[in-house]
Amino acid sequence: MNIPPVEYKERQEKFRKEAEERGFEGLLVWSRSGSNLDRYADVFYLANHYSHFPYLPDNPPSWTGKGHSAVVLPVEGDPVLLVDAPFYRDDLVMIDDQRVGEDLLELAVETMKEKKLLKGKVGLVGSDVLPFSFYGKLAKGLPRIRFVVADDISENLRMIKSENEIGIIKKSCEIAVAALRKGLEAVAPRTTEAEIVSVIARDLIMNGVAIYDIIPAAGPHSGVYCYSRLPAFDYERKMVEGDMFHVDIFGAYQGYQFDFGRTVVVGCEPNKEQRELMNAVESSVNEVIKAIKPGVTAGEAGQIGYEYLEKTGFIKISDVGHGGRSSGFPSFGHGLGLQFGRPYLMKRDRTRLRPGMYLAVEKTIGKPGVGGAMLEHDVIVTDAGVEVLTRSI
Secondary structure (H helix, E strand, C coil): CCCCHHHHHHHHHHHHEEEEEEEEEEEEEECCCCCCCCCCCHHHHCCCCCCHHHHHHHHCCCECCCCEEEEEEEEECCCCCEECCCCHHHCCCCCCCCEEECCCHHHHHHHHHHHHHHHHEEEEECCHHEEEEEEEEHHHCCEEEEEECCCHHHHHHHHCCCCCHHHHHHHHHHHHHHHHHHHHHCCCCCEEEHHHHHHHHHHHHHEEEEEEEEEEEHHHHHHCCCCCCCCCCCCCCECCHHHHHEEEEEECCCCCCEEEEEEEEEECCCCHHHHHHHHHHHHHEEEEEEECCCEHHHHHHHHHHHHHHCCCCCCCCCHHCCCCCCCCCCEEEEEEECCCCCCCCCCCCCCECCCCCCEEEEEEEECCCEEEEEEEEEEEECCCCCCEEECCC
């Protein structure tokens, strides 16, 4: 393990202290994993636990809460990990009191009662992944508790990475850069998107990465971020010389995620219009990266990229965030770590950047008749500015 047990104890204590300062009796920290990489972060951060059991619809009285897990963290007393199924390495879990229940909601209610969380305010961390039906059962079982949304406790504490976390993050990006390089080397006429995805996926898997997704787009579909379907890639169409091809890869190594991508032209050098599009994307991303330093807000950094693209005629800032197919995600990037999240490099985000933040800086632009280009880098904010972890490809 690259995160020592003492660091988990420090995290739990920081959560406990924040809860006490807010006048909470304790915290209920809820996560969903169930074989996806969307929202496992909070419980994983505190306990080093991930449930691989599929996220199933509830089927009471046989089971409730599959694919979910929780930590009950009272202000006074030891934390408890609540698990949906007994299929995990308990020697790797960083909370001593581990309890398994077929009905995770019933187990949560019983545990909170045992920990004297019977009345007053309890902070709820992970409110956006707690289903409405789950909340109803908690409220019924604990009628004197007032749950208060406290997602920002975890968001704020997870935002700044420790030296141990940064070490894992750097290794995560190193593995992913090598895999993407192999994938791009395989891009050629008469290959399919699926073939390129398989090259990247194999290398990631062989180096211990849990794949979140690999999303390519080529030829007539390259003008947008992706051609929405399952799977995300085209396994039938063979690419032809002159196609624009871009791919975004994201996954997790020891829980810590990477998210970056590149654009190439299949089988030849870019033509004039393709090169102009690729240069605009690359330059705008680099302008944002140059602006990232401690004290600058996330919104200020992102706005520099939008102003650059408007000045060069590739977008109108007034169109951003209004569903335009050529403008993509309405932000120049986002925070990374155990999940995607704050801060967002967009105008409304006033979060001040600080050393230890881990960010993905990205932009995808499509142009009718030309195709689409995307570039994304992963960076660590340092005292001096940034360290780009994905520059070597």
